[in-house]
Amino acid sequence: MSTPEHPLPVHASPSAVDPALDPAWIRRAVEIALEEDLGPAPGRDVTTQATVPASDTGTADLVAREAGTVAGLVVVDETLRQTATRLGLPAPAVTFHAQDGDAVVPGQVLARLAGAVQVLLVAERTLLNLASRASGVATATAEFARELAGTGALVLDTRKTTPGLRALDKYAVRAGGGTNKRMGLYDVAMVKDNHVVAAGSVRGAVEAVRRTFPDVLVQVEADTTDQAMEALDAGADFLLLDNMPTPVLAETVTAVRAREGRDGVPEHVELEATGNLTVDRAREVASTGVDYLSVGALTHSAPILDLALDLR
Known part of the structure; x- marks a missing residue:
């Protein structure tokens, strides 16, 4: 507690987080x-x-x-x-x-x-x-941010938020030094396995999104290196590498980087690792060269x- 000899600091605003909560x-x-x-x-x-x-x-x-x-x-x-x-x-x-x-x-x-x-x-x-x-x-976010300091990788949140409190949850991630991913289903397309089944193929799903919503970025989920290559061939803007063991993740990152800037692939493909990520594994996963670690536990289990x- 404060004492007269140690006055408390005074802040004009309760937040310096950018962007501010609406x-x-x-x-x-x-x-x-x-x-x-x-x-x-x-x-x-x-x-x-x-x-x-x-x-x-x-x-x-x-x-x-x-x-x-x-x-x-x-x-x-x-x-x-x-x-x-x-x-x-x-x-x-x-x-x-x-x-x-x-x-x-x-x-x-x-x-x-x-x-x-x-x-x-x-x-x-x-x-x-x-x-x-x-x-x-x-x-919880700050723990990941500290662990990732200097690696070049950032920690992301997910849509696994408390219903009705998503804006607060994602604001809190920013306050902890993390980065928001998509805010909802409306701002970024994420093609997952069920979408591929519905569309008939990865390419079919990506092309359907491009036709219907040409203004949004398209991310494709991949569980294997082959799936990641298929997503690049289909024109994905960035990839979600899901539940890959670290050696497979490193192999996939290397394979994607070798394709960048060739055959219509962007100069830099953003790569996001996800699935069973813990603070203890954070630097190990970041060392593979991914750009992001997305951690649902930041908001669903903290x-x-x-x-x-x-x-x-």
Whole structure:
């Protein structure tokens, strides 16, 4: 905790992450989360509103209980504002002492909240649910980013996100030093085995996408070196190399690089390794020469980072 001799830093903004999380998305997400907790607007907290006078004011610290990388501080102001509106009380003031993307240690004060105690307590769980979730994703991503430093490879997320929270999950990946892949089914085509079956061949699937959606990039999934070569012949823009043992992955990367710039193949084909990737294997996989490691576990399996809201 802070002491007078060691004043806390103050940040004008809770985030320096680029691109920032869309404020309209934050409003919608907070509204849904508060309705889950309080019921239809204005809703109620039967415990807090019975035991805490609406006139009581106080201060609370948002604190990290464990080490990690923080994310989701951008939801704090909106959560307090909407809660205050529901209760008919002024929104508490917030002073941020950390930013999304910061490495934090146990006991570190991330933000100080001052205002109506009812608002602080009613908002507490929604605020912590969102920020703890995002911080867990950022922490998991940062572990991969540190392991990949200097290799030239980047860690990517996937579509394996919490329904309704994809924007927050992918924002948290950025806060942790990772890179977003496609945001959904609408912005990049990914030809997988079922698409090949439906279209009759890899080439048929790629050509169908090009005819129908000529503005999108086309990625093709490959499980073997031969499949990767077939995808190049079909005109894929980049390849997803799925569940390949490291020696096979290295062989495939070498084979693809030898084709670059020839026979209509782009000068550089972006290669993405995926499937059963762990931090322990990250540098080994990166050493094969792939451009990316995509890790579904960043968003579907990351434990939360333990955060707390402590009244002072």
